[in-house]
Amino acid sequence: VMTIGQFAHASGLSAKALRFYGEKGLLIPDEVDEVTGYRRYAPAQLRRAAMIRVLRRMGMSLPQVGEVLDNPDRCDELVARHRDEVATRYAAQEEAIALGRATLAGYDKPFPVETRTAPAQPWVAAVLDVEPGAPQTEGESARYNAAFAALALALQAAGNAPAGPFWTTFHAGDDGFDGQLLLCWPVSQPVGPDFTVDGLRLRHGVLPERREAVVRLSFDDPLVAGDPSPDPAPHPGLLALMEHLDEAGRAGGDEVRQVGVLDEDGTPCAVDITVTTGPIA
Amino acid sequence: VMTIGQFAHASGLSAKALRFYGEKGLLIPDEVDEVTGYRRYAPAQLRRAAMIRVLRRMGMSLPQVGEVLDNPDRCDELVARHRDEVATRYAAQEEAIALGRATLAGYDKPFPVETRTAPAQPWVAAVLDVEPGAPQTEGESARYNAAFAALALALQAAGNAPAGPFWTTFHAGDDGFDGQLLLCWPVSQPVGPDFTVDGLRLRHGVLPERREAVVRLSFDDPLVAGDPSPDPAPHPGLLALMEHLDEAGRAGGDEVRQVGVLDEDGTPCAVDITVTTGPIA
DNA sequence: TTGCTCCTCACGTCACGTGAGGTGGC
DNA sequence: TTGCTCCTCACGTCACGTGAGGTGGC
Numbered sequence: 001v002m003t004i005g006q007f008a009h010a011s012g013l014s015a016k017a018l019r020f021y022g023e024k025g026l027l028i029p030d031e032v033d034e035v036t037g038y039r040r041y042a043p044a045q046l047r048r049a050a051m052i053r054v055l056r057r058m059g060m061s062l063p064q065v066g067e068v069l070d071n072p073d074r075c076d077e078l079v080a081r082h083r084d085e086v087a088t089r090y091a092a093q094e095e096a097i098a099l100g101r102a103t104l105a106g107y108d109k110p111f112p113v114e115t116r117t118a119p120a121q122p123w124v125a126a127v128l129d130v131e132p133g134a135p136q137t138e139g140e141s142a143r144y145n146a147a148f149a150a151l152a153l154a155l156q157a158a159g160n161a162p163a164g165p166f167w168t169t170f171h172a173g174d175d176g177f178d179g180q181l182l183l184c185w186p187v188s189q190p191v192g193p194d195f196t197v198d199g200l201r202l203r204h205g206v207l208p209e210r211r212e213a214v215v216r217l218s219f220d221d222p223l224v225a226g227d228p229s230p231d232p233a234p235h236p237g238l239l240a241l242m243e244h245l246d247e248a249g250r251a252g253g254d255e256v257r258q259v260g261v262l263d264e265d266g267t268p269c270a271v272d273i274t275v276t277t278g279p280i281a
Numbered sequence: 282v283m284t285i286g287q288f289a290h291a292s293g294l295s296a297k298a299l300r301f302y303g304e305k306g307l308l309i310p311d312e313v314d315e316v317t318g319y320r321r322y323a324p325a326q327l328r329r330a331a332m333i334r335v336l337r338r339m340g341m342s343l344p345q346v347g348e349v350l351d352n353p354d355r356c357d358e359l360v361a362r363h364r365d366e367v368a369t370r371y372a373a374q375e376e377a378i379a380l381g382r383a384t385l386a387g388y389d390k391p392f393p394v395e396t397r398t399a400p401a402q403p404w405v406a407a408v409l410d411v412e413p414g415a416p417q418t419e420g421e422s423a424r425y426n427a428a429f430a431a432l433a434l435a436l437q438a439a440g441n442a443p444a445g446p447f448w449t450t451f452h453a454g455d456d457g458f459d460g461q462l463l464l465c466w467p468v469s470q471p472v473g474p475d476f477t478v479d480g481l482r483l484r485h486g487v488l489p490e491r492r493e494a495v496v497r498l499s500f501d502d503p504l505v506a507g508d509p510s511p512d513p514a515p516h517p518g519l520l521a522l523m524e525h526l527d528e529a530g531r532a533g534g535d536e537v538r539q540v541g542v543l544d545e546d547g548t549p550c551a552v553d554i555t556v557t558t559g560p561i562a
Numbered sequence: 563t564t565g566c567t568c569c570t571c572a573c574g575t576c577a578c579g580t581g582a583g584g585t586g587g588c
Numbered sequence: 589t590t591g592c593t594c595c596t597c598a599c600g601t602c603a604c605g606t607g608a609g610g611t612g613g614c
């Protein structure tokens with residue numbers, strides 16, 4: 001039997017840690033004096049204390065340590081799992097740091113914001129319900145492409161083929177929980193309510209003659225092309241656009257259009273984030 | 282100007298985090314309503330908010346984030362330093378896990394404890410003052426070897442050459458802060474108080490006829506040979522020795538001798554941790 | 563008897579999250 | 589008017605470290 005101080009010295013744990021482990025039930029003193037509260041530890045407890053120390057040094061939490069102590073036969077497995085978790089966390093942090101450096105570099109240098117005037121433009125859109133927080137999965141992406149293609153074909157068949165690159169806009173729902181994505185094609189002629197496409201919910205309208213501010217997010221940009229991190233930081237281009245709107249005295253509440261940009265091969269190579277800054281003076 | 286909710290949405294930070302950052306002075310709202318306490322944020326603050334978010338995602342603490350924001354020109358340097366710190370911490374944890382696994386494996390299987398009887402043994406020792414917490418530096422090690430050698434030579438010259446392998450014992454000082462290391466040679470004849478060696482403080486005595494328990498820590502053991510980790514966990518052999526003493530009904534307070542073990546070439550290859558378990562029955 | 567150890571609170575750490583309870587703004 | 593947002597406490601997290609103030613044991 002040893003006092004807490006002797007046991008602390010022998011085990012390499014602090015007396016405070018020993019009291020804490022006792023309180024948590026991880027390492028109960030061999031006996032506790034009823035009157036004085038003095039804790040007494042047995043030499044046979046040194047093994048457990050040493051294991052706790054080693055496991056804590058590995059970075060395990062106390063519940064994890066307890067799990068290992070409760071399942072000595074699975075010790076190796078649990079330790080290996082912990083090592084893998086640590087490695088995974090480190091890899092994730094490394095990636096966050098690399099991505100963060102790129103983002104900060106983008107914030108550091110001015111991002112080009114183009115301003116231009118645009119003529120009135122009729123459009124037709126397919127409406128899709130989406131959850132805004134949902135990640136951009138492969139399946140969703142295919143769904144969008146199919147809807148765009150079906151709408152384009154129907155417009156072509158109606159003799160009112162798309163008159164330029166498509167765009168999308170997002171309308172948050174009232175509850176902010178889900179929302180609607182509009183997949184828009186510009187058309188030469190406004191369509192009437194009699195234009196329908198099987199399986200698609202349509203909407204249509206006309207963008208008025210207007211001034212616009214645009215930033216181009218290229219798919220060559222690693223911040224755009226990289227595998228989508230969950231809940232990413234604002235892209236430098238979006239920041240630049242916000243600041244442009246601010247300096248122009250416009251609130252950011254206007255509708256944002258994401259206009260597809262194709263290269264000469266017709267493959268998507270960028271997206272133009274486009275906001276209306278006002279009517280033509 | 283935006284409400285905290287709008288700004289939170291735009292920056293990707295939570296309203297709670299924004300309040301916290303305001304409280305800490307990291308990101309002060311553009312204005313705070315005197316009456317209602319409502320916070321208002323300006324679009325121009327989005328850049329700072331985005332940077333905070335990115336830096337936090339990298340795993341920086343808020344003081345570190347503040348340092349980066351205060352020194353935008355050193356941003357790259359500070360981020361690189363953070364990355365290196367993270368990598369260093371991870372490497373240290375990886376090493377702790379590897380070392381811990383080896384230690385746990387040692388705890389898992391029984392460690393051999395030898396018991397034996399030993400005859401009475403006169404000894405002479407050089408006394409060195411040491412700080413017990415101090416790491417085993419190169420310089421200290423050389424000092425010990427020099428003292429051992431000087432003592433052995435003097436004994437030889439006095440016709441009382443070492444009669445076996447050397448050992449060391451450690452006596453903690455009264456204050457527990459420093460202590461004394463005894464470097465001992467066994468001798469055939471007890472020495473008198475007239476035996477002195479220049480530059481060495483000597484002590485001498487006789488080990489009585491006794492029973493001993495011994496564990497051998499081999500230098501081949503990675504737990505023994507590995508670079509000395511600061512404040513290492515108890516070696517499985519020491520644990521086994523403690524438990525042996527416990528079962529034998531002996532407290533662990535007896536003097537511990539660390540006896541050098543040489544291979545056939547005369548180079549040190551192990552150390553025998555030796556404790557007295559009692560007189561010969 | 564004097565130090566030393568041991569005891570039990572209580573508070574601090576770090577960056578917020580999670581309610582509780584109440585009010586302002588559309 | 590009803591919801592919704594916003595406000596300010598206050599508490600919890602994790603594994604102890606750091607005193608404060610008081611007592612037991614040699």
